[in-house]
Amino acid sequence: MSVRSGTVDVSLEALKGLLARIFERNGCSSATASILAANCAGAEAAGSFSHGVFRVDGYVSSLRSGWIDGAAGPEIYSKSPAYVFVDAKNGFAQVALHAARDIFVQRIRENGVALLSIRGSHHLAALWPDVTPFAQEGLIAISMVNSFGCSIPVGAKKPLLGTNPFAFAAPIRGEAPLVFDFATTSMANGDVQLAAREGRTLPPGIGVDSSGEPTTDPNKILNGGALVPFGGHKGSAISLMVELMVAGLTGGKFSSEVDWSAHPGAQTPHTGQIIIGIDPSFSEPGGFSDRSSQFIAMLRDAGMESYPGLRRWRIQDKGSVTISSAMFNRLTEYAAEVKC
Amino acid sequence: MSVRSGTVDVSLEALKGLLARIFERNGCSSATASILAANCAGAEAAGSFSHGVFRVDGYVSSLRSGWIDGAAGPEIYSKSPAYVFVDAKNGFAQVALHAARDIFVQRIRENGVALLSIRGSHHLAALWPDVTPFAQEGLIAISMVNSFGCSIPVGAKKPLLGTNPFAFAAPIRGEAPLVFDFATTSMANGDVQLAAREGRTLPPGIGVDSSGEPTTDPNKILNGGALVPFGGHKGSAISLMVELMVAGLTGGKFSSEVDWSAHPGAQTPHTGQIIIGIDPSFSEPGGFSDRSSQFIAMLRDAGMESYPGLRRWRIQDKGSVTISSAMFNRLTEYAAEVKC
Helix, strand or coil: CEEECCEEEEEHHHHHHHHHHHHHHCCCCHHHHHHHHHHHHHHHHCCCHHHCHHHHHHHHHHHHCCCCCCCCCCEEEEEECCEEEEEEEEEEHHHHHHHHHHHHHHHHHHHCEEEEEEEEEECCCCCHHHHHHHHHCCCEEEEEECCCCCECCCCCCCCCECCCCEEEEECCCCCCCEEEEECCECCCHHHHHHHHHHCCCCCCCCEECCCCCEECCHHHHHCCCEECECCHHHHHHHHHHHHHHHHHHHCCCCHHHCCCCCCCCCCCCEEEEEEEEECHHHCCCCHHHHHHHHHHHHHHHCCCCCCCCHHHHHHCCCCEEEEEHHHHHHHHHHHHCCCC | CEEECCEEEEEHHHHHHHHHHHHHHCCCCHHHHHHHHHHHHHHHHCCCHHHCHHHHHHHHHHHHCCCCCCCCCCEEEEEECCEEEEEEEEEEHHHHHHHHHHHHHHHHHHHCEEEEEEEEEECCCCCHHHHHHHHHCCCEEEEEECCCCCECCCCCCCCCECCCCEEEEECCCCCCCEEEEECCECCCHHHHHHHHHHCCCCCCCCEECCCCCEECCHHHHHCCCEECECCHHHHHHHHHHHHHHHHHHHCCCCHHHCCCCCCCCCCCCEEEEEEEEECHHHCCCCHHHHHHHHHHHHHHHCCCCCCCCHHHHHHCCCCEEEEEHHHHHHHHHHHHCCCC
């Protein structure tokens, strides 16, 4: 660990350890703490600052509120060959995915395609860490999560949908996987929170205030206002799809049904998640493997210097992470506090 | 059939018959002609004018150019329980889907989810007619098609992707299915063609001219220019996903590989199509059926007077279609022409 003026360089492993201690001290089982810590530190290392250590306050606050069970053990079952269910039992979605991962991958490889349905889960993290490992194993993954009522679909008059992220990962032969992950709102909630914390105004078109009027003030969006979907009616349609697919297929809550009013401090949406996994090794002729590398070559030939996921991939393994001294101090204090 | 000034009211059945005769006279088998006619007449009846009778010129021109085989018999095979392949043998994608439909639905119901991969296919139609019937059978369907190089992804300098439509259909208990279908470009190519034919200018942000400068002239976009994706980098990412998924999983061509230069008059993209089908009857607790009707009630409660697919659903069965006399005359002439 080295300290510069106002910032701290901490090794990725040390950051994971610090975060795991925080999660354990706030009611997480050792396994859950380790999964969350790897996720959160990995996001920070890859430059996903809205889902990195910035989220620790939200995790701690939610755990302390009793809204989420940090020691939950997920239950896995299946009623058909390619459809795997996990009941997260009011725990974290990442823990449910971790528990079901082996059987899900097996079902993808046996059947060519499979569906993982997670319900009763909390997801406060980025989605790309969920889908990227599938691409590293040669599989394609699409994931969707709904969240809490904070977005007004086109044609509606009040918030109804969540930020409803959509993520995709595909293996590229000899290259970094192609991975994207975005809120189907005009901006991710975490980025609005970051802007509010940093006192920045937002570009136009991101959201509305409590009276439904367009605003560039992140505080007005967060306090009684709402986001709008990206891309007009097309983005709105995708956000509707995420909402219906996730709540409908998992039996989890719709975003607008999330009611944490009895748990002050709760910030983790308690909904569901789906992942569609595809084994492209069945494809022919030529195969997905050949085609994927041709595709990236075509993108480069068309002048694209990068492609979705490449930047994160390149910086994630740099071994250490630079965070502000204020944040480092806050994390250290959390880790030292008595278990609640 | 009744004639008003400048327009003709023709029954849906009569229009299908007229269109089928046109397709047969231009080299389609009777089965293919019937499938295309139902698709094209159905789009016109549902108000999808960019994919209705407007497309007949393109179909005829493509068939006459020798670019597509209107009598092709698709070949179906499967290498894993939930992954069904169709080689369209240079025929129409709708014919390949029709041929594989029963086995694909069976695989969806047996496994919970299945993937249909169509390659060597031509798709000049709307996508919603492909996915809607799945919802009518209680299934969820997602479909993607790539097309021909006419769109510049964010970060690229020349056209590379197709209009790459994405479609979704889900059953809603007691209501019309929720169905959407959109080009992942800022506008569908058919709508740009319609605007050019009608002498309209386009809104800003749709495309660029041959020198890469933004333009609102549809002719400049169609002649050496290009479209751009909808929704900035998020829509661009979805369009990249469609391109990689479809060409990669089917073994069909990438949009930018479509080369019809040896077939003057060819207008049908010769690529591939995928459909992901899900059987939501496995979902629990409460089930997708309950949740779907709750979702529509929530949309209405939030002030949405309609939802994607509802308008088309309501008008599609009105029994007759009004088309311009000029178009009706053109269709009648096509139908009377000697088989090429």
